Amino acid sequence: MTDTATQNPVHDWIAKSVAEHPVILFMKGEPEQPRCGFSAVTVQILDHLGVEFVGVDVLQSEPLREGIKTFSDWPTIPQLYVKGEFVGGCDIVKEMFQSGELKTMLEEQGLLTA
Amino acid sequence: MPMSQPDLEAALRDGFPDAEIEITDLAGDGDHYKARIVSSAFKGLPRVRQHQLVYAALKGRMGGELHALALETSAPA
Numbered sequence: 001m002t003d004t005a006t007q008n009p010v011h012d013w014i015a016k017s018v019a020e021h022p023v024i025l026f027m028k029g030e031p032e033q034p035r036c037g038f039s040a041v042t043v044q045i046l047d048h049l050g051v052e053f054v055g056v057d058v059l060q061s062e063p064l065r066e067g068i069k070t071f072s073d074w075p076t077i078p079q080l081y082v083k084g085e086f087v088g089g090c091d092i093v094k095e096m097f098q099s100g101e102l103k104t105m106l107e108e109q110g111l112l113t114a
Numbered sequence: 115m116p117m118s119q120p121d122l123e124a125a126l127r128d129g130f131p132d133a134e135i136e137i138t139d140l141a142g143d144g145d146h147y148k149a150r151i152v153s154s155a156f157k158g159l160p161r162v163r164q165h166q167l168v169y170a171a172l173k174g175r176m177g178g179e180l181h182a183l184a185l186e187t188s189a190p191a
Contacts (some may be wrong), residue, residue, distance in 0.1 A: 038182070073168050074162075075177030091185050092161045 011069030018081040022111055023053035026068045027078040031055035038090040039078045045097045046080075051106050083109055116144035117180045122172075129171025130155055140184070148184040157189040164188075 008045050018024055023046070029035030031043050033052075038063045058065040058077055069075055072086045082105065087093065096102035106112040116140070119139055124151060126135050126149060132151035140146040156164045164187040169176045 008162075015133060069177065073166060075174070088165070092165065095161070096178050 008067060008070070010063045011071050013064075014068060014071045017054075017056065018084045021054040021081075022083055022109070023051055024056065024081050025063075025078055026056050026058050026081075027051055028057065030057055035059060036077070038076070040077045041048060042090050042093050045093055048065070049097070049103055049106065049112060052110050053064075071108050082106070082111070117175060118144055119147070122147060122149070122180070122183075125172050125175070126151060126168070129168070134177070134190075146182040147180070148155040148186070152188050152190055154189055155161070155186050161187070 012043055014026075023040060025031070025039075025046065027036070027039035027042065028035060029039060031047075033042035034043055037091070043055065056064075065077070068079055072079055074086065074089065076089050078090055078093075080089075080093050087100065087102075087105075088096070093102065103112065120135055123135060123137055126137075126157065127132070130153040133151050133155070135152075136147040136150040140148050151168065157166060159167070165185050168183075168185055168187060170177075174183060
């Protein structure tokens with residue numbers, strides 16, 4: 001998709017955000033007050049690990065809520081990005097947390113001190 | 115707009131003919147399911163790609179008709 005006419009400004013904004021913030025969670029509600037159980041669980045895991053992250057409330061913007069789904073080709077929210085890479089939604093984050101994989105990955109990326 | 119368990123199972127069977135599929139209706143409301151899918155299609159793929167294949171099999175109904183589908187995917191051992 002090199003045609004500039006088809007570029008989605010929301011995708012540009014998302015790309016810039018995931019590049020700027022090492023750990024960013026697109027979620028429903030604010031990290032302090034999630035408005036969906038799946039977002040809440042994901043926030044709890046990140047808080048438990050003690051990693052700093054930026055939470056973006058997609059409920060504030062309908063274009064963002066739709067744009068994040070097409071950006072990652074992922075139909076649901078929350079979505080976690082680490083160092084610009086899409087990690088997964090609630091199920092994957094939970095599975096990676098339980099196996100210790102998430103902590104290891106964050107440590108390897110220098111985002112958590114071992 | 116809930117999706118019935120047989121509809122969900124049929125869509126997954128279409129997408130993964132060889133798979134072992136087990137669906138649990140988590141809330142009894144036809145809107146919150148858990149699916150465990152074991153298929154050779156997942157072999158060697160990272161989890162994000164595995165789940166994307168499942169969403170592709172559901173042809174856009176995930177996130178719309180279907181609000182919640184907890185996924186557990188793996189390749190046969």
